[in-house]
Amino acid sequence: MRQQGPDDNTVRSVIGLAGRAPSIHNSQPWRWVAGDNSLHLFADRSRHLRATDPEGRDLLMSCGAALHHLRVGFAAAGWDTTVHRLPDPAHPDHLAAVEFTSRNPTAEDIALSSAIAHRRTDRRRFTSWPVPEGLIDLVAERAAEQGAVAAAATDPIDKFHLEAVIADAARQQDADPEYRSEVAAWAGRGSAAEDGVPAANIPRTTVPHGDTTMRAFPDGVLTQEREGWEDDAGALLVLATAADDRVSRLRAGEAMSAVLLAATAIGLATCPLSQPLEIGATREHLRTKVLGGGVFPQMVLRIGWAPTDQEQVPLTPRRAVDDVLAVTAAGGDGQAHPWTG
Numbered sequence: 001m002r003q004q005g006p007d008d009n010t011v012r013s014v015i016g017l018a019g020r021a022p023s024i025h026n027s028q029p030w031r032w033v034a035g036d037n038s039l040h041l042f043a044d045r046s047r048h049l050r051a052t053d054p055e056g057r058d059l060l061m062s063c064g065a066a067l068h069h070l071r072v073g074f075a076a077a078g079w080d081t082t083v084h085r086l087p088d089p090a091h092p093d094h095l096a097a098v099e100f101t102s103r104n105p106t107a108e109d110i111a112l113s114s115a116i117a118h119r120r121t122d123r124r125r126f127t128s129w130p131v132p133e134g135l136i137d138l139v140a141e142r143a144a145e146q147g148a149v150a151a152a153a154t155d156p157i158d159k160f161h162l163e164a165v166i167a168d169a170a171r172q173q174d175a176d177p178e179y180r181s182e183v184a185a186w187a188g189r190g191s192a193a194e195d196g197v198p199a200a201n202i203p204r205t206t207v208p209h210g211d212t213t214m215r216a217f218p219d220g221v222l223t224q225e226r227e228g229w230e231d232d233a234g235a236l237l238v239l240a241t242a243a244d245d246r247v248s249r250l251r252a253g254e255a256m257s258a259v260l261l262a263a264t265a266i267g268l269a270t271c272p273l274s275q276p277l278e279i280g281a282t283r284e285h286l287r288t289k290v291l292g293g294g295v296f297p298q299m300v301l302r303i304g305w306a307p308t309d310q311e312q313v314p315l316t317p318r319r320a321v322d323d324v325l326a327v328t329a330a331g332g333d334g335q336a337h338p339w340t341g
Helices: 008-019 057-076 107-118 135-144 156-175 177-186 246-265 280-290
Strands: 030-034 038-043 079-085 094-104 147-153 185-188 235-241 269-273 294-302 325-330 336-337
Touching: 008 030, 008 057, 008 107, 030 057, 038 057, 057 079, 057 094, 057 107, 057 246, 057 294, 079 246, 107 246, 135 147, 135 235, 135 246, 147 294, 156 177, 156 235, 156 280, 177 185, 235 246, 235 280, 246 269, 246 294, 280 294
Parallel strands: 030 325
Antiparallel strands: 030 038, 038 094, 079 094, 147 235, 235 294, 269 294, 325 336
16 A cells, blocks of 8 residues: 555545445444555454344445445545455455555546445335336446346236245344344444444334335334325345355445445435345245245345435444554564554
8 A cells, every 4th residue: 555556545535435335233344454555354253243144144245345335435536456355265254355556537436436425224115206127227237247136026926025035034033032132232323323223214113115024123213204105116126146155245245335326326215125134044035936046145125216305314323444444564563553644
């Protein structure tokens, strides 16, 4: 970084953008280490939500989303990124090494970077305006660029199976006391929190989202009253990969970020739904009944048009850059020290 890559201020700025990536319960389970000419992504196992995410799928997806946010941020700052995923088999939590080459940012680079600050997870109802097929095709192309498939559940039978799987996963998790305790610990937080799901981002009342069951969080204060309830025409996309190894899950997180940012840039509201992937039986049901068994589901994404008469969902809090970024001293002991710039 100090010799051939971006300067310290750029690194810190882009790490801040990467920190705005979506993560399970806004746990932000990542940390970064900067070397002289590279930046390294590590999983933060202290933030692994074991009741919600027993296999660590959500953790890898979250880190993948942060990695893609980072790539987008550096592209807008004039740096192309070469990513080596899982570069050290002896250290499985070392998820990526990123190297840099200077480039000229494009208008699309700038637009995607700007979308980072505007993206929110919106758990409220969407309107009855359908998402045009052309826009669904566009976000699917963005997923394909990251090595994933984004399959829209437009067939009534597929949509029925998908919604049934989501509801089944919610019932199973709600029956688990450890899960309920974990969700309660991470939800309903106040404005001073740096992580977790704030009360201001949780709907105050439970309302139908068509036939789609949303994850229940306690202590919400977000209002969504409207005059009458029109049908919710939100579209459901299943992100899937050809394999189900750790690299595929990391790449699926990158694809999730690409879809969410592309949808946000268009003006769509978005909400990731990871519940049906957190239980083996419902994940397998989704793979066989909805995807035909050929690929492996990694995430469900809900996209649609938010009502124009509702206020924007507030930004959720993020950890400070100094809490997630360290630097290895050049020629020193090889240990990570706080980034001082």
